[in-house]
Amino acid sequence: MDIWTKIFYAVISVVIATIYGLALGGVVRKIYARVHGRYGPPVWQPFIDIIKTHAKRVAVSHGIMFYLGPVFRFAGGLGTYLFIPVIFGSAVFANFSMAGDLLLVMYFIFFGQLGMALGAGEGGHPYSPLGIARGLSQMTTFEVPFALSVIALAIQYHTLNITAIVAAQQGSILNWTLFTNPFAVVAAMISMLGMNMHSPFSIVLAPQEIPIGPPIEMNSSFLATLQTNRGLFVAAKLILFMNLYFGGATNLVVMIVKTFLIYMFSVFVGAAFPRFRPEQAMRFFLKWPTIIGIISIIFVAYL
């Protein structure tokens, strides 16, 4: 396959993933509303929000880094997504998967937040650095169980290629990592709670404490970029988890069903718990999930 076809396919896949991520966001809002006992906003509300934020007539900037913040964030989401094979065996959704792409993806998950830190810091609002400090420190801590879990996978499958990991899980449902290495899955799913930033780990956006934290100064198109990224990034993370732990997907429908169910775990926890204090959240990740992650490595390496 020549590179242009590949790029063309990647563009299609990015657009579909973004639309899917945003729609997922709309569905989640609806589910939250139903838990609240409300009717809830329409599912397409996130799309209208993005159009509206783009349609603002004025955009206030605070300097060059302020432009770079959302761009870096979007690059983080895009980078995460582009190196994950979405559908096993599909040329359109293979993206740029290659040997060792798992490490690259893990880097990109971190990257967006760093870029955001630069941009939001330029905004000059005192709540932005507070939110960034919280976000980066929480990210460092939830990366620990996630990294341990990925190491366990690497030991188990002897590869860092996501396509190869998905390939190894094909055949039967019992080949999924969920059943071959349950400890790694538990550690990773807990760290996913932190990654998705629903309660109790919503300490970055915490509206009652630091009103939505880092993006507080982001307006108009800056915000629209961040919102678009949120759709893409959520989809990318869910697809990554589906690939690593739940056997991947062989067609679009399976992908949608699996990622939706994975996300529901985060959503239901989020609906039922209040928020941690930042230091509590960090302590939480460094305690049980980390221990479970270490157990998972021991489990695959020595048992």
Add this chain to the structure above:
Amino acid sequence: MEKKDINEVEKQMNLANDGLSDKEKTLFSDARPQVVPPVHKIFENFRNWARAQSLWMLAFGTGCGAIELRPLMTSRYDMSRYGIAPRPSPRQSSVFIIGGYASLKTIKRIVRSYEQMQGPKFVIALGSCTINGGMYYDSYYTINRIDHYIPVDIYVTGCMPRPESLLAGFNKLKERIRAGRADGMNKYAENFDWYKKNQKRIIKDWNMPDYNW
């Protein structure tokens, strides 16, 4: 002809920012707000539709009207059906709900928050006290009519207005936006000096920039 030119020059001139110290003057913008004309009609209609369908209101309970916003957010009245959601930052919100009477101390923050909102921005004023002072018409600390300080799109009368009438107000606002008549942002920029004069007349210690970008 000459007179008009002077006005033109004056409009191009930067704001004085007299309330700030010399050190602070470097930190704030001194540009005047500009009138941003709408784009081509078809595009503008589409954008107006999106604006009307996604109203983010600023979470700033300026008065007792804020108490009826909570029932509005919850399951009985559920304003999220209409695409209305609270938003904590003025940078990102497009509707400002003046919840009743505005005291002198609050009007300063109202002006500041209003100017920080990115246009197009809309204002809904709740309660009789925003229209003519209501039952606080003789109070020394509450302003009597809000439309001399910021442009208002919709008034919702009553003390308190019921959530239903608030929803009706929101729907009227949507109609206005879709028709392209909710242009408070440009109105504010056009009559900037008049609004500023009124604001400075009551806010005696003006220690913020003349326009809070």
Add this chain to the structure above:
Amino acid sequence: MKEISKSKYKNYVADRSKYPLLKDGKPEFDLNSHMFTKIWQGPQHPGVTGNMSLELVINGDEVIDCKTHVGYLHRAFEKLMERRKFMQCFPIVCRICVPEPDTNEYCFSAGIEELAGIDIPEKAKWIRTLNLEMSRVASFLMWIGGQAGSLGMGIIGQWTVTMRDFWLDLFEEMSGGRIYHMYMIPGGVRKDLPEGFELRVKKVIKQTRELLVDIEKSFLNNAITKSRLQGLGFIPPEMVEEYGIVGPTARASGKPFDVRQNNPYLVYDQLVMKMITSDVGDAYARTLVRFAETILSIDLIEQIMHKMPKTGKIQAKIPNVLNWKIPAGQTYIKAESTRGEHGFYIITDGSKYPRRIFVRGASYTHAISVLEKLAVNISISDTAALMVSLHTCPPEIER
């Protein structure tokens, strides 16, 4: 009712000894030293209760100094009342506290009646008590939602505010107004209870009880709620009287201070009620006490509905309100609002107008002196929870 027991963690006392230096009782910071950040929390902030603001100086996440700023809701009620006739004062007193207007109405009317020497009929007393307790339930329901919301659990707020709406419906049926009722006029109450009111109250009570069970399961017994609220904003019992702390906040610190039981007014002496106290004194204890108070108020409403006389006059005869002159005198009427002792100090001088009316709200000390003391050395994420746990209501501070 579950006993509120003493928990095992160690008490959290604000410690100013670390930094910064104290000079003349005031902390000193050098904001240019890059060690401290000054943050304004409010008035435009979703975490503050109503329209007030906190000026916080923080070091990292830790609050070093806190100053409360109020006055954003100042409407000069006390000045306005000096130039209004007694009956004209009545519609504006209820606007003093938005979540719970009825306590104001009661205090004002009772003060006027005492100074004018009017005895109100028996049934009016019962209806007033019913109204006060209903407004307590409504206010508490909103407060539970606020407490959960300040910890980021929006769902409880959604449930309780909806339930409060059903209570507001009852108010609407009774008085015609959802928020401001203007029901307890001097001389009695404005209208008799509508027909079948009792049945509808019972229905709403049943729904509320079911909701409270849910809230107890999902919010109060939640591990994260406990871990965040326990030890937060500890008020030692010695501090209660020194700082003028009243109401559930004082009771959570082990001081049995409840105006309804210490100085019974209306018909509270004919009702059976228990003093709900806790000896812990932190935010979680306050939450539990307030939660128990909600149930107590519902119990009281049931008692009132049971014992209330079915017939009788509801209004005493009052003179022509347009020329109502009240003899000179002064009085202080207090009642128990959800935040604690709520009082009206009224001075008349024999004319048609009151000489001075002062409204004493419980938040006056809670939101300023007490909050400024307790907010030191807590995390900035807890300021909202602390503020809500003191149940501050800005309009009654600045009036």
Add this chain to the structure above:
Amino acid sequence: MEDFLNRLKQKVEIREQIKQRDDLYFITIKKEQTELVLRYIKDNEKFKHLSFMQAVDYLDDSKFMLIYMLYSFSRKVSLGVSVFIDRKEAIMTSMHNIWPHLWQYQREIKEMYGIDFPSSPRVNEDFILESWDNMPPMRRDFDTLKYSEETYYQRPGRKTNDPKEYMRKKLYNDFVKTPKLRDDK
């Protein structure tokens, strides 16, 4: 309670004593003895809870009255201690050492009445009023309606009715116009 007041009478001069209710007493004392009295009844007579402190303007007598409302948990009685100070020299000793939350009342009174409390913490900071340049607004010679009309923009169309006439019209006019109402049934 009577015992306590008698005991107090032996120590200081009580100018006026009113029993308003069983649980509410008012006493008036001399300005110089305020701190002494407050300390005594707080420490020895268990009136530990300060409900509020406020000022009242007696413009006709050219006096301010300051009232400290105390409450005793053990007696369950409120006691209002009032002091008269001169309106022209509006200065009062600060009592913020007795109750740690008294400073905020003094701060409010300073702002609203212009009564000074030297050495009270933060007494000169803005409490409620911000950017206020007129006389303290709670003084009785301050006309709030006039100030409001001069400062804020009025919307034309506000009507003022004579309540007597208006109510008569509203209640009885219809009845007079259509006297058949009663016969209809």
